[in-house]
Amino acid sequence: MIETEQLAKCFKAKGQKKSRVTALSDVSFRASDGEITGLLGPNGAGKSTSLRILAGLIRPDSGSARVDGYDVLKDPLAVRRSLGYLPHNAGLYPRLTSRENLVYYGRLCGLSGTEAKARAENLVELLDMEAFADRRTDGFSQGQRTKVALGRALIHRPRTLILDEPTNGLDVMATRNLRAILRRLRDEGHCVLISSHVMQEVARLCDQVAIISDGRVAMTGTVPGILEKTGQQDLEDAFVVAIGERLEVSA
Amino acid sequence: MKAFWIIVLKEIRDNLRDRRSMFFTLMYGPLLLPALMIGPLVFNVNKHTVNFEQPLSVTVAGSERAPNLMRFLSQHNIDVVEADENFLSPLREGRQKLVLEVRTSYGDAFRSGEPAPLVLHYNSSEDGADRERRRLRGVLDRYDEQMGRLRFLARGMDPQVFQPLQISEHDLSREMGGEVMVGLMIPFLLLFSMMMGGFYLAVDSTAGERERLSLEPLLVLPVSRVHLVLGKFTAVLSFVLISLLAPLLTAFFLFNLLDDSGFTSQYDFSAMTFVTAGVLHLPVAFFLTAFLVMIAAFARSTKEAQTQLGLAMMVPMIPFFVLQFMDVPKDSLTTATPLLGQYQLMGSIVQGQELAWSQAGLSMVSTTLVAALFLLLTIHRYRQESLLQ
Incomplete structure (x- = not known):
């Protein structure tokens, strides 16, 4: 079980002194046990930063996050013991x-x-x-x-598993195998959180989705729930609407 | 504490599988470097050292014409071998190095008090010919001088009349001469060997781990950063210690191949010198390990770590060059300066001076303290979020 509330984080901009880049401004979502939750967002939206905060690798500037009831700031070692983490390009x-x-x-x-x-x-x-x-x-x-x-x-x-873009660079069969493994873990009652920018991936695998863009979670829900909320037929279109872009430009 | 040992053992195993790193730890510092630094010294000193103790056999043509001289030679540890009829061709062909010819006119000239002719034939292109010639020449000069004195006495004259001056030399310079250079060689050798021995593991386990992206999953584990840094430090230290002890043994062995001579009499190459060197350099092993790990931990990539360490490796060499060319006073400040202090202390120990344990203690404590500071900075680095960027 993962819960985050209003996480925010700024980084120092490289090369420029005093200027800061906002990576996260308002990230709140929850991922329950026995479900696969997808953090869906474009590159640079703040997916990896959110996951790194959950893994205790970086500290949020404000907001809070709990893994299996342990606060990532107050009890980082307990969080790490109950967490399996697969970083991006491990x-x-x-x-x-x-x-x-x-x-x-x-x-x-x-x-x-x-x-x-x-x-x-x-x-x-x-x-x-x-x-x-x-x-x-x-x-x-x-x-x-x-x-x-x-x-x-x-x-x-x-008990909880966090995977940062796990299907990156995998071929079709390897991806299918990975999906099967993740479903099995879900069915065993684990909480699985993955990040991805691939719509089909999320649509096929995830029970719950949190759409993240520009450092904030724009929408959460099941895949059909999100389609309904945005009035779209297709997750990709729904995603574009959810992050507040206009549909005409999309192909 | 369990995590600490798991990290130490893993890093050691990882490094043992790295052939390049093992070459530097086991071959370069312990064998190659001492052989290259001390080998030529031993070779040259031994080649030019004239050893008066060892019996030398000299081929003499016409030895029967100078029986007295032959006795003098054998009293001075020179065995006389009778020359063949044609003694010049073996000399030319290099089968012989040196022949002393007593000319036929020797006896007559000697008896009539005229200079009696002796010829030293030798082949200077032969290895060791010059050394034998110098030794024989030394003995002949002494015979010459003795005969001269006897002749003066027989004529009722004091031989000292022909020695108007008594000259002796006494050098009071504190400038570093060749002697001190040898004293600096041991610390130089140990420093270089230790740096090379720890270099690869230090870079690989810090900057290398970041670059391979295996650092992030490691930092997520329930392991304290202090244990993490200490584990890596200890693993590097174990290889640095090998690179300290092995060249000490090699250097001891090589320096003891030196023939006894005026050269070796200026130095103390006993086992005690090398044991003291080992003890004095133990804190340096901590210091260099912490130094290597710290520089590599702050570097952004393996390449940057290698470049920076390549330059940083000059720093421990600075005292070696400074001490050769400058007269650095030996006070508590210089003794307490890590590396400089060890160079100074080793310089005097190798010259057989008594080691002042207060100075040695000062040097060891200050070096350890600086090592601890480096270690703290590295732990601080491993606690920074920017470590992962």
């Missing part, structure tokens, strides 16, 4: 094998050596990684890398 350790990458993270999450190894074995099976489990990750394909990174996020059986 990197792996090239000189460690897939399995070693998983075990390292598992142990840092507090699992014992045997627990971490058993759990890694589980994930190798679950994510269909047998073929490259004991290879060093240097030279892996994007699909293989994403699987290892996803396994890493799941190693400590987190």
Whole structure:
């Protein structure tokens, strides 16, 4: 379960002193257990910033966020323990094998050596990684890398899972596999939050959608709910309307 | 604390699999660098050192004409070997280095008090010929001088009449001569070796991790940033320590290959010198590790870290050059300056001077304190949000 209320965050502009860039101005949404929630928005809308705040990597200037009831500012370690996080373009350790990458993270999450190894074995099976489990990750394909990174996020059986554009760079089959895995996690009762700028992705996968644009959440609801609210047939058109743009320019 | 050890072990394992890094830790600093720095010194000193203790065998043509001289030679550790009839061709062909020829007129000339002719044939293009020639020449000069004195005495004259001056030399300069240069070599070698030994892991585990984008998932884990930085620091430190101890052993071994001579008598190359060097440089291992990790942690990319460290590596070398050309006073301020203090202390230890433990302590404490400051700055860096940008 994730709840955010009026998150706001500014960054210092690079190269210019004193000028600040507003990344988030008003981000409020919730993602419930047993659902896949999509944070849908164009590039630069503030998706990654929101997710990073939830993961405790950056502090909001104002507003609050809770993961499984723990406040990200007051109890960051408890948040991290219940959170699995797959960053945008996650990197792996090239000189460690897939399995070693998983075990390292598992142990840092507090699992014992045997627990971490058993759990890694589980994930190798679950994510269909047998073929490259004991290879060093240097030279892996994007699909293989994403699987290892996803396994890493799941190693400590987190209740809540945050994925930043997880299907980026994946081919059709890998994307379908990932969807199946995420649905399974949802059905097991996990709270899954993904960010994406791909409409079809969100339309196919997500139970709930939060449309984010220019640092604010413009609309939330189920996919049919959003179509109804905007009076559109298609999520893409609905998205354009929701973020306050005019439809004529769109093709 | 468990997380700390997991990080240390992972970084060590990761680095052990990096061949380039291992080359610098295990080959470059411990073997290649000492061999390149100390090897030529040992080779040259040994080549030019004349060792009067070791028996030297010299081929002599016509030794029967100068029995007294032959006795003198053997008293001075020179074994006489009779030359062949044709002794010049083996010399020319390089099969022999040196032949002493006692001319046929030697006996007559000697008896009549005229200069008795001796010829030293040698082939200067042969390795070691010059050294043998200098040694034989030294013994012959002494015989010459002894005979001269005896002749003066026999004629009722004091030989000192022909020695109007007694000249002795006494250098009081505090300028760094060649001797001190050798003293500075050991710290220079250790510094360079340690920097190279820790360089790759320091860059790889900080700037490299950022660049590979594996830092973000790591920072999300329930691990404190202090443990994270200390884990990385300790992993780098373990390789830096190897790069401190191994070249000490190599340097000890190489310096002890030096033949005893006027050169070695100026220095103390005993095991104690190297143990002291190791102890004095332990805080330097902390210092350099913290330095490398800090610079790499603040760099925006691996490339930037490498460039900055490439330049930063000059800094520890500065005292080496400054001390060679300038007369830096040895007071508590310079002793407390990290690296400069170690150079100064090692310079005097290698010259056999007693180590003042108060000075050594001052140097070690101040170096450790600066290392701790670097470490704190790195931890601060790992707490900044901008680390991920």
